Amino acid sequence: MKVQGKIFSVVAVLGVAVIVTGAIGLASMNSLNAQMDRLDSLDQQAYFAERLNGAITAVNASNRGITSARNAEESADYLNEIKKNLETLNQSVADWRGVVAAEDMPLFETMARDVGAYGALRLELAEFGAREGAAAGMARLKEPDVRANRQALQKSLSENIDKVRGALDPLRAEKAANYTTAFWTMLASAALALLVGVGIAIWIGTAKMARPMTRVASALKQMADGNLAVATEPKPGNDEIGDLWRTTERFRVALAEADQLKREQEATEAARAAQRRQLMHQVASDFERAVGGIVQGVSAAANQLEASARAMAHSAESTSGQLVTVASASEEASANVQTVASAAEELSASVGEIGRQVMESARIATSAEGSAQQTSSKVERLSVAATRIGDIVGLITTIAEQTNLLALNATIEAARAGEAGRGFAVVAQEVKNLATQTSKATNEIAGQVAEIQTSTTESATAIGAISAVIKDLNGIATAIAGAVRQQDAATQEIARNVQEASRGTGQVTESIETVSRAASDASAASGQVLSAARELSRQSDLLGSEVNKILSTIRAA
Structure with a gap:
């Protein structure tokens, strides 16, 4: 009834x-x-x-x-x-x-x-x-x-x-x-x-209303305290209290499923986070081994190039100052030029290897960005699940409000009954208090759901930040590739200059003036080579610094 x-x-x-x-x-x-x-x-x-x-x-x-x-x-x-x-x-x-x-x-x-x-x-x-x-x-x-x-x-x-x-x-x-x-x-x-x-x-109010409502309130309180194994009414009646029992049971089942889903998602997220950290450390280690070796090679080549340039300048000065020993100096200069040509070819090969490794780094960064986007999509599905839980909480709030309205109607009817309705007024007030407690409990659950949504939003933001860092890393790798291409062009220019110097040394025997001009050209070329070597050394140091930053960012993620 x-x-x-x-x-x-x-x-x-x-x-x-x-x-x-x-x-x-x-x-x-x-x-x-x-x-x-x-x-x-x-x-x-x-x-x-x-x-x-x-x-x-x-x-x-x-x-x-x-x-x-x-x-x-x-x-x-x-x-x-x-x-x-x-x-x-x-x-x-x-x-x-x-x-x-x-x-x-x-x-x-x-x-x-x-x-x-x-x-x-x-x-x-x-x-x-x-x-x-x-x-x-x-x-x-x-x-x-x-x-x-x-x-x-x-x-x-x-x-x-x-x-x-x-x-x-x-x-x-x-x-x-x-x-x-x-x-x-x-x-x-x-x-x-x-x-x-x-x-x-009194019998109806106590046995048929107050006691069942007390049991419903106790079950809801235990559920609010986290006890989702609380026993509900096995055979609820067809009255409003029976509806409350059925709604409470659906609420308990929904909370249990949500709690299970939350634990599974937490475990999945923890596993994914550990896998992601492991992947990031692996990427950082691979990148450090690949790019670090390239940077060291570039630095060594730059040092070698600088030493060769200095030697070439010294040879040019000796050639210009010792015209008497033009023949021997010419032969020595020719040998030095050949050495520089070999070094330039080795430097060009090293720069090409650097370009290939940088492109491989860009490809790895693109793959990491795709993984971050997949993680962001899963976090968004977690947010949608939290929103569905919020909808269920909204339904329970609506039922609490309807119960509050029924309590208000019972209070009005009890007031109309006068003295005889005083007991009903007490029962109606208890029903109203229960509805208020139910509303508060659902508000607390809604707050927990909001915290879940906030956490998922923060996770999405963090993943977005990681994606942005990976994009930045990709851009840096592209910039490094551009710089390497420039170094390759400079190296080829050096090789051409060395070839010109080699042809000049072949003409030293023809005349002193030709030797003098060739010495001047060799001196100028050696200055350019020295400047290029210093620039290459500086850029290799900069590349090493950027690589360290990228590695720190990846390991921190």
């Missing part, structure tokens, strides 16, 4: 209790109303009897007044009073008849006949006394039939009055007793109905 149905059940029980109490009160009121009608009838009969008795007394007094009248005028006045009192007498009988119960009517009719006979006789006596005189009237009053008539009326009137009094006192006592009985009956029925209603309300 839904929570709304449970609340309606309690209201229905209280309604039935109110109806039963009202029915008992209505029956008691009907009984009291009948007794009040009977009392009212008896009170009216007593009033009419009193008025009838007063009219009889007045008629008797007027009859005696006629017997003592001093003249005809006084007799006429008394006669008029008698007629007036007889009218009151007859009216009292008629009014009394209207309130007499059916079972009392025979006794009343006897009295009514006696009243009629009494009135007719008293009118006759009054007219006789007024006509015959006071003495005759007095004599007539003392006759036996007059006394018998008066006694018969007094008897029937007394019987009716006694009947009224005899019924009035017990009826009043019965009314008081019935009122007391009705009062205590209504009070007891109301108390019993209240106890039954409150008992059922």
